[in-house]
Amino acid sequence: xxxxxxxxxxxxxxxxxxxxxxxxxxxxxxxxxxxxxxxxxxxxxxxxxxxxxxxxxxxxxxxxxxxxxxxxxxxxxxxxxxxxxxxxxxxxxxxxxxxxxxxxxxxxxxxxxxxxxxxxxxxxxxxxxxxxxxxxxxxxxxxxxxxxxxxxxxxxxxxxxxxxxxxxxxxxxxxxxxxxxxxxxxxxxxxxxxxxxxxxxxxxxxxxxxxxxxx
Amino acid sequence: xxxxxxxxxxxxxxxxxxxxxxxxxxxxxxxxxxxxxxxxxxxxxxxxxxxxxxxxxxxxxxxxxxxxxxxxxxxxxxxxxxxxxxxxxxxxxxxxxxxxxxxxxxxxxxxxxxxxxxxxxxxxxxxxxxxxxxxxxxxxxxxxxxxxxxxxxxxxxxxxxxxxxxxxxxxxxxxxxxxxxxxxxxxxxxxxxxxxxxxxxxxxxxxxxxxxxxx
Numbered sequence: 001x002x003x004x005x006x007x008x009x010x011x012x013x014x015x016x017x018x019x020x021x022x023x024x025x026x027x028x029x030x031x032x033x034x035x036x037x038x039x040x041x042x043x044x045x046x047x048x049x050x051x052x053x054x055x056x057x058x059x060x061x062x063x064x065x066x067x068x069x070x071x072x073x074x075x076x077x078x079x080x081x082x083x084x085x086x087x088x089x090x091x092x093x094x095x096x097x098x099x100x101x102x103x104x105x106x107x108x109x110x111x112x113x114x115x116x117x118x119x120x121x122x123x124x125x126x127x128x129x130x131x132x133x134x135x136x137x138x139x140x141x142x143x144x145x146x147x148x149x150x151x152x153x154x155x156x157x158x159x160x161x162x163x164x165x166x167x168x169x170x171x172x173x174x175x176x177x178x179x180x181x182x183x184x185x186x187x188x189x190x191x192x193x194x195x196x197x198x199x200x201x202x203x204x205x206x207x208x209x210x211x212x213x214x215x
Numbered sequence: 216x217x218x219x220x221x222x223x224x225x226x227x228x229x230x231x232x233x234x235x236x237x238x239x240x241x242x243x244x245x246x247x248x249x250x251x252x253x254x255x256x257x258x259x260x261x262x263x264x265x266x267x268x269x270x271x272x273x274x275x276x277x278x279x280x281x282x283x284x285x286x287x288x289x290x291x292x293x294x295x296x297x298x299x300x301x302x303x304x305x306x307x308x309x310x311x312x313x314x315x316x317x318x319x320x321x322x323x324x325x326x327x328x329x330x331x332x333x334x335x336x337x338x339x340x341x342x343x344x345x346x347x348x349x350x351x352x353x354x355x356x357x358x359x360x361x362x363x364x365x366x367x368x369x370x371x372x373x374x375x376x377x378x379x380x381x382x383x384x385x386x387x388x389x390x391x392x393x394x395x396x397x398x399x400x401x402x403x404x405x406x407x408x409x410x411x412x413x414x415x416x417x418x419x420x421x422x423x424x425x426x427x428x429x430x
Contacts (some may be wrong), residue, residue, distance in 0.1 A: 033231065135413035161415040195357070199372055201301060
């Protein structure tokens with residue numbers, strides 16, 4: 001297919017596709033004439049992944065290049081490829097460890113993560129993940145504003161998150177090709193965030209009515 | 216207490232407190248001399264709520280004034296006051312109803328919300344909420360990117376959200392005074408969002424390891 005069709009089928013503007021080609025995020029098309037190139041379904045697939053990373057996930061171009069390199073690294077297993085892609089999504093910086101609120105937050109979060117037997121937390125010998133550090137920043141912000149969270153307060157949120165993650169991976173596994181699964185993992189992680197948060201706000205309104213409105 | 220102590224106890228900078236006083240978001244202090252005023256715990260409480268709305272929830276000043284007016288409206292019950300405060304949080308605009316992706320999204324979301332018997336959806340005679348309209352925008356964005364969501368796909372997210380909402384309201388009800396509950400509802404709704412989303416990303420990593428890594 002020509003660039004116009006690639007644009008139409010991917011929903012990505014031609015100028016943006018040309019930018020991705022220049023940046024090496026998309027391999028060059030098969031040259032047809034001096035000014036025209038032909039693209040195939042592998043280009044379409046790659047373009048959807050690049051769009052998921054950059055347009056949906058707001059991943060910087062340099063980090064997107066690292067994800068694409070990891071996808072082509074045969075020494076990595078499928079779990080690691082999914083992890084590299086989701087880990088490239090922007091994260092908050094780790095809070096200053098000298099801040100007493102950050103210390104309290106770390107104690108609560110580490111007890112939670114270790115108690116659940118989860119990896120990629122602060123005491124994982126393989127190192128912590130961006131999600132762990134962003135979680136730490138969020139719990140530190142709560143403590144600073146006068147809402148410290150104990151491990152017990154965080155536990156029901158972790159239980160709901162674990163349940164959501166099973167649904168997430170079920171959706172990802174509906175796609176057959178490993179590269180499609182990686183694209184879906186990035187896109188669905190990001191795109192379901194406002195779905196989950198606004199379902200929560202709607203559910204809060206129902207629960208508030210249940211508790212505070214006399215029938 | 217003087218302005219300096221009000222600042223220290225609330226964690227809000229003196230210049231910001233003066234701005235809130237000028238905007239009428241905080242009632243004037245009790246005049247002591249021509250240049251000094253005294254503030255009490257009611258000021259501290261109100262300041263925490265204003266901070267929760269504006270600094271944490273990114274609510275515009277005009278909308279924050281409406282929330283404060285609703286809090287003083289004796290004709291409203293507690294559920295309505297919580298609702299007015301959370302509803303003031305920024306929402307996405309409703310998607311264009313002529314867009315076919317928006318129509319498909321609305322069909323899925325309405326079947327979900329009506330099936331659960333939830334209020335404040337598109338077919339509620341009392342009108343839809345900002346959370347409903349933002350949910351619609353998020354499901355429309357998924358469909359536009361090639362990930363349409365059926366009611367069945369949304370249902371497990373709604374179930375997790377309902378569970379989280381019970382925990383949220385339990386946290387809010389730990390505060391005794393109705394005004395403190397409103398402040399906590401706004402602050403905890405916003406501040407637990409990154410907690411929930413990053414617990415989900417950590418949980419996804421555990422679930423991916425469970426499915427794809429051979430022991």
